[in-house]
Amino acid sequence: MKRKLDDYDDDDFCTDLDIVRMRKNNPNPSSASATASNYAFPHQISGQRHYNEPTASTSGSSQQPSSSSHPDRIQFFVRMISQGKTLVLYGKPEDKVKVIHEKIQTITGIPMIEQRLIYQGRQLQWEHSLAECMIYNDAGLHLVGRMRSTEHPRVWHLIDDLVSTVYRLCKGERGVYLKSVEAMMLEFLDMTTKKEIQLTHLASHLNIFQSLCAPAALVMLYLSPHRYNKDLADKSIRTFASSCKNGLQKPLYSQCAPVALEFCNLLSRSAAQDDPLYSLCRSSLGSMVEDLRIGRSSRNHENFSNRMCVIAVKDIFPFVTELANKLTEGSGINLSLNEVRDFAAFLRPIKAAIKDLPDFERIIQVPMIYTFTCYDDEIKLLYAILFELMEKMRKCLEKVKVEMVMEENEDGEWDQYLPILKETRGIAKLYQGAEDIFWSVMKSVDVSLQYLIIRYAKRGENYKWIIGHKNLLDFESRRHLVMLLLPETIDEDEELHEMLIDRSQLLSESFNYISKAKPENLRGGLFMEFNNEEATGPGVLREWFFLVCQEIFNPQNALFIACPNDRRRFFPNPASKVDPLHLRYFKFAGRVIALALMHKVPVGIMFDRTFFLQLAGMTISLEDIKDADPYFYSSCKQILDMDPVIVDQDALGLTFVHEIEELGSMKVVELFTNGKNIVVNSRNRKEYVELLIQHRFVTSVSKQVAKFAKGFADIVGDEKIQKLVFKTLEFEDHDGMLHGSESIISVEDWKVHTEYNGYKESDPQIYWFWEIVEEMTAEQRKVLLFFWTSLKHLPVDGFNGLASKLYIYKSNESTDHLPSSHTCFYRICFPAYPSMAVMRQRLNIITQDHVGCSFGTW
Template structure:
């Protein structure tokens, strides 16, 4: 619609005492008269001029369309074809200008839009960025302030909001602003640029999300106009497109507005083309693109989300045999086909990028060197969107995961190097076959709260070593979970040592006490004494359920603090925490005898089983605290014989009644304690993202023993140098130690007895050996917080061996009293 066709708001006949004095014409019969409306101004005319020519002069000043003007003199409306003399207009007479009354609920919106358009016209006419007549209509206003006024007056009522922005669109304000932006006058161009940028940014950041759907047609106008006249590389166009993406991502495509999807889809295709080029360039160290890759990926992701929502909605309507109301014959088959082609192109580019990444990974393992690649940090976000797009094509989805599996090393590198806590990684965790332990562990740890370093918020504990378990229970079980998530400060009574090293020691000691079978909370597996499951008879302690909740908190906290304890949870325990079902092979470690017996029952000849040579019924007996007990596996189970047809049911019922049901309450309490520390993450989701075997590595750490060469490679020296004989003697002594002595020395040095699965690299810091000035009869000392081992200049290797022998005794290594 042309601006001239725009219908302004109703103008009242009330006078405004503001006078504009034009330059007086000279000579002739020209005379002056007043026109009074929203404001008063003076017109020059000849008596023979027609009323229509007067209306034209009024339009040039007020921009009120001729069709909307009415001139009243002495109570009568003047007719267009009449002359001033015929109407008996006298010099200095006053004519009243009255706008045609319009049926609208929002006259203020019409008036302000009219003023905005008029100001733009005046700026363009002035040619130097100086608006003409609106300086006396809005003496303190600029174009930017008028546009902001329009946004601020957006009604709260839904129907009025729609009409409010329709008024803006009908007046072609966007087209007029773009006309200003492309002006050949730099001042005009700058005014247009700043006005559009402020208008778009203010609408995106200030308008409520519920209002965005009414504003989308306006921002669409800006996008299409700018794309047509300045192209997609223009920074103002990119800003408008990005703002449109931010709005449509929250827009729901329902059946009455489905057609709007066709307005959004071209932007997704446009961004996909840019991304396909940027992906290739992102692997170069000199990566440079007209729009930053993070911005491209962010906008693409938002448009993709909106597009997938529209396609899903369309498919659901199609399944219900419902067509969009706006255009019943709309068919998105072309767009869906375009999505498939776009997906294949981007996936192909990703495949090339992955190949480049893998070529830089030594032996296919993760390397920190690749973290410097410019575009890698954005890859996961884009892959998530491609996965969502692939779901609309069965062949595409299969191709996507086939590619991810083939490029597993590169994908896992991206996860470990770039996956962030704030992002959604469910799409990866649903396909654990494309992950490895390191990537799964990283994603699991991202679900845990971050350990804070604010000293004033730490939960302080002062614990007596002689009452370690009971006092730790009081401090942890009765504390607010929020306080525990803030961090822990640990100190043992009558000891000066504080800091992270003491906290690590406390974790090891309290876990040793929790899982000690003598405390009846957990039992170790017969074939693996380091593996623990809840004790079915734990109710001998009336507080046992509270202690299971306490142990859940402790395990979550030690995971937060990245501490290995040298103990692991049994497979059944982990499966129950994940909400999984326990099968026969899952009981192998907790009860090898029952596992073997059940395997034999299932593999026996059916005829032999039916001859009742087993003599089994749906009842089993067990011993608990010295007493024999019997449990029926089904109603009247003691009278139901096991045969070839029900033996599978028997084995399953036996597993559930013997290994699951007796510990359900204990597992529930552990889960509750763990969940309280997790805060906002669903526990089952956390446990499902890991394989049961992953827990062995996370809780126990590296299981192949301590590698002395790895230890050396991650140790630095202060006062000593690597070639000093004391350093040579030190490593010779360490190499001759037993595995337990090495762990004790490491514990004395760092308060870490069990290394992460990555070895010393997983500690995140080097270890240090410091030279002291003490005489050689002094024992080594340590500062565990800083991973420092300190000893004097010993005179021989034998002296070194004796001194280190003292500190590797278990009772010394766990109560050294250093900081």
């Protein structure tokens, strides 16, 4: 029958400590070594006696006398904490402790004044006899020696006092010790975690902490039936965990991790797995080991030597199993978000350790006939965990799909699904064919996956695992992931980058404000004002984005060329160098486009596919150039489709050169060295076409594209994120985000998203207004929308994509006045015109393109 801790009295508590010692050091309780000292103090919990080591006696003889042959003698053991050795000594019950100190000095050379003998948590006094100290046969003592000669005597004294105090508390003593344990713990942590501490000193401090069994002592205090003891231990252990995690730099985690592991192991054996202190220690350990290399590394070992951890895979794999079992139990998800993070933290170093194995060849073959030199059991168990996770998540996502249809959004646990899916996919990547199975499961529940991304994907998390499979996502979920990559706009005025622009110098002055600003200032947000105009706020900023982008991509400025078949699409102009500042302008353009996406402003332009693919770091094929240069595309197509016999007869008369027009004159460029002497034939024509495309659309504009990408990266953070933005989107997605909706504006939809102030929907002026809008051309409606909102193009999702509804306000102005607008708030204001004809005349004026821009806006 298992005995509970509450069944013990305070007087029994040392026996409890010894039970823990026997479980850890000797799983066979009947062995002699396990019963060597039934009342050993918790120092013995974490250190085994080395009975096979050479020992010393009081006589110094090589033949040690047996205590059984001398009934009046006592055999006892002295563990030397500072040296990790054990002495076997003999004495008589009436011998004074001072005699034992003298014998230790003779054997070890440690001066008596520097010795302290600890037995059952108390320091032995010189004048007491062995009998008075209750030292019986096979007793275990601890020697703390050379305290003033060791490198860290203060730490030795401090931790020894802490452990002794814990023992006295466990024995039922009260008073000052309630405060002293916490004070000593804080003092130790202050010495251990201060910034200037050296790595070797940190390791020594923690080694002392473990050698003196402080973790075991604190856990025993936590298991005390007395609430004040439990609370004191709880606070001390929590303080240790948080100080190591938050007070040390990550490279030092490897030193603290073994101590955190000891706390976890002690608590897991003694407390429930849902014990809050155990959960805290497990989380702390996970955060320490997730960036460490554990086990053996056969590749790039020198790069990880300063981050290697003495903890092995077998030490932390039980936590993966524990959390995986909890995750897969029951019908729902039983893990909290913190536990999901712990699961990910422990998985990361385990996966890295498996990949570091010499016999790991990029992927694990399945079925696993091959046996690994290390981690064989863990690799097979992790494979079983993988399929349990996939099946569990399939069921959960099917449930999400059903509840979405039934509009039962009781989704309290759904926010955990994405991080669990990420870890499941990470495991699947290790095993042959497993990742294909994972994505097949995701395809069956792709609607649920899309919903989870839109609703629960958060800024700062890593979603690269899903971006490579964007075919499983819809436009809204891909757009949401991109917006998480872009900086978040800030509304605080003191953080905004202020600009005062003269409309007549729009491009040049905007260039000066944007190109000279520090990227971090632009990420904070923009405040825009046009010179000699009163209007300010988000509406003016939206107007500026639209106008400046129209200027940047105006072909007359020679930066970009419009596609012949679609004048809304643009790609860099190879001849842009006619302007000495052209590369700086491309960097400026990259910043502006990134800012427009960040502020969710459709600007009415689109990129050609060749430009988009280069920004995504992807290659360009023949079909990709169709819009950029239809004639060039047709010529290349003819070369590839021509009869091989005709081509080999040199009917084309082509060599590996490309003729280009540069500043009004023709220039011949070799596609590779000596290309002018290599004739194009049926065997090399494909290579010829590929080189032509590469030169025409990549090489000739490489500098321009690079500068544009650099400007975009300035805003989003770095080049990797810049490429990730474009890789996340489909080509059509980018069109929608940058250009806006291409659909004709629906007047009915416009009505639905419009509210009234001062007017009622039944008023004749409102009826007339919508009748007139119905009569307008598509372009007039765009101008009216621009006058009203500073947006000429609606978002792809129409009026639903706007920040708020639109409003029609009744003004008190004379009916001679034209309508006015407050674009920041999506308001249009007009007086109660006396007739439909008057209203039509007023609206016709403001819907002229050259008038609608900024006229009467606030």
